[in-house]
Amino acid sequence: MTAPRLTRTYLAAPAHRARLVQNAAASAADAVFLDLEDAVPPAEKAAALEAAATALATHDWGSKTVAVRLNAIDSPSIQEEIGRLGRIRRLDAFIIPKAEAVADVAKISDWITEATGSRDAPVEMELLIETARGLINVETLAGCDSLVTGLHLGVGDFAASIGARSAEIGASPPGYRHVGGAADGHRETPLDLFAYPMMRLLVAARAFGLRAIDGPCGAFRDAVATEAAARKAAAMGFDGKQVIHPTQIEITRDAFIPSDEELANAQRVIAAMEEEERNGQAAVTVDGKMVDYANLRMIKRLLSFKGQM
Structure with a gap:
């Protein structure tokens, strides 16, 4: 089992946006990840890497878990990112996007081991499961490497991967509902697109002693939706949930705190x-x-x- 770590709220911050990164460091989030991937335009990738290195080395992160989401395994920059950041002692974990294949995770693990050198504690890997292939392999991925300590569900890309007609990140499509027969007046029951991937990821995480982190609620200005999504994840047994805006931190954290x-x-x-x-x-x-x-x-x-x- 991995050491207990409080990750009820996992705040995302684009690494090239200095003000957002500074705000994230000062926030009440339990954990923060600096994003080098989807939140960074191609022209800003190199600058984002340098900004992440500077932020890790200079900001006061308190007791937060601090991670960096790398670019994809087939990115020309991923090995450079690991090499540049791996020795910075304040870095706790790399988040690996679109994790799908054991061979890829093993290769990244080797790069991390080589890059981290004589650090007292290894840099962990948290796998982002956000494709159909990633989900069908999640059990194997969860147990494939000793550096893997957590699984995240990437709700937006997962919905896109299966072709779902989702209107918002983390929300079920409006048309995904059961309609009863004429005898009950064609009563409609909304269904949850993410119930299956959430449970499968959670079971895989628990089987191998990993943390399980749910994906974000994209409607960050909607306090009701943010709270409902967080309470669902907490009730299922997740360790926390990604948040994409500081206004979601308190609402999400409170959903995980016992009443x-x-x-x-x-x-x-x-x-x-x-x-x-x-x-x-x-x-x-x-x-x-x-x-x-x-x-x-x-x-x-x-x-x-x-x-x-």
């Missing part, structure tokens, strides 16, 4: 289980429900999200 009611229930369960253990029992009834050690394991995980409020 006062959940905390109170956790304390009741812990106290009841401790009492039963003293009596030689391993299960107890609390509020009319049977609880046992499985409940304690779920509570322990829930409490781990409280962190720094």
Whole structure:
């Protein structure tokens, strides 16, 4: 298992936009990734790499996890990016976009190992699963290399990869719904395009002790949509969610933090289980429900999200 790391909110910042990077460093996000890929136009790629190196070396990142999203495996600059940034000690991880093949991940791992030299802690790899091929290979990718510590779901590119008619990043297409028969008045039920890829990525992550990070809600000005998407990911068991704007940080973080009611229930369960253990029992009834050690394991995980409020 990887060491516990708080990643409830994972803020994206284009590496060539100095003001946005500085704001990200000062933000309340648990984690930040500097983007060298999709958020950077081709003409700015070289400048973005130098800006990322400067930002990693000079900004005060506090206790944040700090990552850099590299360009794609077939990019002419990816090996240079790894070599330029790998020895900077404040860098925690490289995010690998469009991860699909074990051979590619192995090659990148070798480049990282070569670049990081005598660092005390290795630079980790977090794989961005954002294509149909990446998803069908996710279980193999999750366990293919010791540097892999996390999986992210790339919701926008994944929707494009399967041909979905999504109107917004992270949102299901308006037409994706079940329509009942005439007997029930053709009642419509909205469906979730991302339920399957989210669950498959989450199970792969848990099977190999990795972090699981959901993709962003593109409607960053919509507080209701942002909160709903975050609560879904938190309820499923994800470790966090990407955010693309600072206004999403607090809303998303709060979705992962246990409520006062959940905390109170956790304390009741812990106290009841401790009492039963003293009596030689391993299960107890609390509020009319049977609880046992499985409940304690779920509570322990829930409490781990409280962190720094």
